[in-house]
Amino acid sequence: MTALLSFMGTIGVYWTAKRLHRKKPILLFSPLLLTPAVLVAVLLWTQTPYESYAAGAHYLSDMLQPATVAFAVPLYKHSALLRKHAKEIIAGVLAGSAAAIGSAVWLAELLHLESPLAYSLIPRSVTTPIAMNVSQTIGGIPAMTAVFVMMTGLLGAIIGPFVIRLCHIRSDVAKGILLGTSAHGAGTSKAFEISSVSGAISSVSMIVAAVAALVAVPWALSFVGTL
Structure with missing residues (x-):
């Protein structure tokens, strides 16, 4: 019951x-x-x-996993646009992912977090299903990682539009990269409110960021406790 x-x-x-x-x-x-x-x-x-x-x-x-897979629909519709801006997307996402992982390691060191909690924080900037899997693999606490992911997504979805206005970003491609990389699912939902192009770019940015995290997060663990 x-x-x-x-x-x-x-x-x-x-x-x-x-x-x-x-x-x-x-x-x-x-x-x-x-x-x-x-x-x-x-x-x-x-x-x-x-x-x-x-x-x-x-x-x-x-249900998060099939929901994430559903982002493939806009990717297919805008496949030509994605191929056209592939270099910009990859460069932007890799830079954003490096900043996200680096800032998480720095924050963990600043707050003197215990290893399990620190490992839970590091994958915070990718979509929840992948972040929880990465957290479990490296010795983190998946439930805590889900909380950190939610907080990151919420803040990114709120601050992202402000940054777009402050920096006078007019390109839908740039808006999508910013929101998808910094705020994953929540940012992608916000990107779709801007335009379908921003939403599609944000979707692929979120996926690329997840792949980057799978490679970079285990490597970033070597810096925990050394800063």
């Missing part, structure tokens, strides 16, 4: 947050922020163990 309530309750909270954000699009009502805040408050109030909640809610997490 608890598993069913967890599953339905998560959907209900997200649906309510979505409606509130549509009526009043402010940060407080962002589904990415409001949903986990309400769920954590309910779990603490009812003293429900996370394991009991995850028994039903994990089905929603499992």
Whole structure:
């Protein structure tokens, strides 16, 4: 029964947050922020163990993988554009990924995080399914990595448009690279609000960033504890 309530309750909270954000699009009502805040408050109030909640809610997490694969549709539609700007996309994503991983290592050292927590933080800048797998592989805590990914995506989706306006970025390609690399799924959703081209570029940027993380994150571990 608890598993069913967890599953339905998560959907209900997200649906309510979505409606509130549509009526009043402010940060407080962002589904990415409001949903986990309400769920954590309910779990603490009812003293429900996370394991009991995850028994039903994990089905929603499992849907992230096919949802990520669905980004292939805009990639196919804009394949010619992607080939045309392949060099710019790869260069931009690699630079952004290096900055993201480097800043995560620096932050872990600055806060003197224990190794499992530090390893959970480093893959924060790629999409959740891949980040959790990388975290588990290197000795991190996948659940904590999911939290860090969510925080990164939310902040990137909020700050990204501000950076675009501040830097007077007009190219849809550049907007897509910025949002997809810095804020993965949340940034890609924001990019699609700008244009289908930005969304497609953001989708492929997110994928390239994930591949880069698979290669670079294990190498970055050698710097933890040495800075």
